[in-house]
Amino acid sequence: MRELTVEEMQQVDGGLDWDTGGLAVIGLGLMTPTTALFGLTIGLSMLYVDYKTS
Amino acid sequence: MRIWERKFRLPGYMAGARSAYYPVFGLLRSDSDLVHKIIHHGNLLNPVLVETAEKEGVFVHPLLLEGGEGDAVYRKALRDRRNLLGMLLVCTLAACLSLFVIEEPKQIVFTLLAVLTAAILYASADYRQVFKYRERLAERCMYYGWLFTSSRLYISGLFLLFLVNGLFQFGLSDDGFLERFGMIYHIASSEPWRTVTGSLIHSGFAHWLTNLILGVVIVSFCGPSQRHFAFPVFLLGGIISFSMTLAWVLYVVPSQADGLVGSSGGLSALLGSQLVLMIRRRRSYPDRFVLTVFYFVAVTMIAGGGFVDTVSLTCHVFGLLAGAMMGLVVPDYLSVNENATPEGGV
Numbered sequence: 362m363r364e365l366t367v368e369e370m371q372q373v374d375g376g377l378d379w380d381t382g383g384l385a386v387i388g389l390g391l392m393t394p395t396t397a398l399f400g401l402t403i404g405l406s407m408l409y410v411d412y413k414t415s
Numbered sequence: 416m417r418i419w420e421r422k423f424r425l426p427g428y429m430a431g432a433r434s435a436y437y438p439v440f441g442l443l444r445s446d447s448d449l450v451h452k453i454i455h456h457g458n459l460l461n462p463v464l465v466e467t468a469e470k471e472g473v474f475v476h477p478l479l480l481e482g483g484e485g486d487a488v489y490r491k492a493l494r495d496r497r498n499l500l501g502m503l504l505v506c507t508l509a510a511c512l513s514l515f516v517i518e519e520p521k522q523i524v525f526t527l528l529a530v531l532t533a534a535i536l537y538a539s540a541d542y543r544q545v546f547k548y549r550e551r552l553a554e555r556c557m558y559y560g561w562l563f564t565s566s567r568l569y570i571s572g573l574f575l576l577f578l579v580n581g582l583f584q585f586g587l588s589d590d591g592f593l594e595r596f597g598m599i600y601h602i603a604s605s606e607p608w609r610t611v612t613g614s615l616i617h618s619g620f621a622h623w624l625t626n627l628i629l630g631v632v633i634v635s636f637c638g639p640s641q642r643h644f645a646f647p648v649f650l651l652g653g654i655i656s657f658s659m660t661l662a663w664v665l666y667v668v669p670s671q672a673d674g675l676v677g678s679s680g681g682l683s684a685l686l687g688s689q690l691v692l693m694i695r696r697r698r699s700y701p702d703r704f705v706l707t708v709f710y711f712v713a714v715t716m717i718a719g720g721g722f723v724d725t726v727s728l729t730c731h732v733f734g735l736l737a738g739a740m741m742g743l744v745v746p747d748y749l750s751v752n753e754n755a756t757p758e759g760g761v
Contacts (some may be wrong), residue, residue: 364550365571374610375623376741377621377622377626377677377679377718377719378619378621378622379620379621380523381523381526381625381718381719382621382622382624382625382718384523384526384527384530384718385530385625385628385629385714385715385719386625386628387527387719388530388533388534388714388717388718389628389629389632389711389714391499391503391530391534391538392460392707393458393459393496393499394458394495394498394499394502395458395460395461395495396458396460397499397502403628407621407625408623410621411621
């Protein structure tokens with residue numbers, strides 16, 4: 362067994378970022394206007410975090 | 416007879432002002448003004464049951480109230496669905512226009528367009544097939560009402576699982592966590608336990624939070640239907656999807672990345688199992704509810720895989736297929752004997 366060092370570990374698959382995660386949350390909320398507003402609030406917050414951190 | 420077709424009686428209920436009951440939170444509010452607000456300004460997915468005017472202590476989904484109250488909820492539901500469709504069309508138009516404004520359209524705009532297209536297709540098909548027929552919508556709302564009373568255990572379980580692995584990963588561990596527990600492709604063949612640990616951890620807080628939100632929505636309707644099988648399907652589905660993805664990356668299409676993490680393989684398995692269960696036992700579920708499950712599958716595939724990377728999409732597809740296989744043996748808990756009355760049912 363050998364463990365990878367941080368330098369060797371560049372990227373993992375499956376990792377949703379703030380942007381795609383935000384869109385998934387917005388998509389899930391699109392069932393009624395109320396849940397859509399709820400999903401938009403959380404989803405747009407996640408997109409904002411992506412904008413601020415990228 | 417289906418288990419969700421019975422009205423709900425709150426055990427130990429003390430009569431007072433007309434009440435609203437939030438089963439997920441275990442919250443009972445005796446407040447006639449609140450009941451009025453729920454009937455005239457509520458939405459179908461607000462997880463609340465309202466006491467019937469005819470029988471004290473018996474609670475139903477607001478759309479199922481008799482007389483003018485149920486009519487008011489139905490009219491509001493139709494209006495809401497039309498408003499949602501209008502909102503979706505405006506958002507889609509804005510997203511299309513943004514393609515001409517942005518010089519190099521980002522992947523995020525295409526993902527958004529794909530999600531909006533799926534939402535428009537779902538909302539319009541559901542409106543024509545279900546909302547326009549009051550009896551079909553009433554059947555679905557009866558099912559929603561039952562889900563509100565039955566999903567608490569599964570949602571709490573998922574929260575606990577995510578809380579524990581989130582605390583372990585983000586609170587107690589150092590930077591080497593992913594290397595130690597993720598499914599690293601080139602060493603996972605000799606360390607197969609990584610398919611288990613990898614399918615339960617996440618690449619970062621955004622990944623964890625998104626899967627938690629997706630998970631709450633998915634277990635709220637898959638949990639009560641699959642009962643004791645829900646957790647094994649989630650766990651086993653995650654392991655199978657990771658093992659299959661490992662074989663895919665090693666022998667078919669290599670990945671640019673070093674490893675794979677995330678619980679969405681298990682969540683996809685829950686959806687796959689639910690889809691097969693609903694196809695096998697169509698009569699146990701509300702008419703056309705399969706449309707809603709298909710929509711969730713589409714969102715999971717598009718946002719969680721389609722535009723991120725092909726390996727994520729592959730993992731979700733394997734999860735869905737693994738779940739579909741398990742769905743062949745998951746029993747149908749929703750059809751019940753006419754003479755049996757479940758706890759809280761009347």
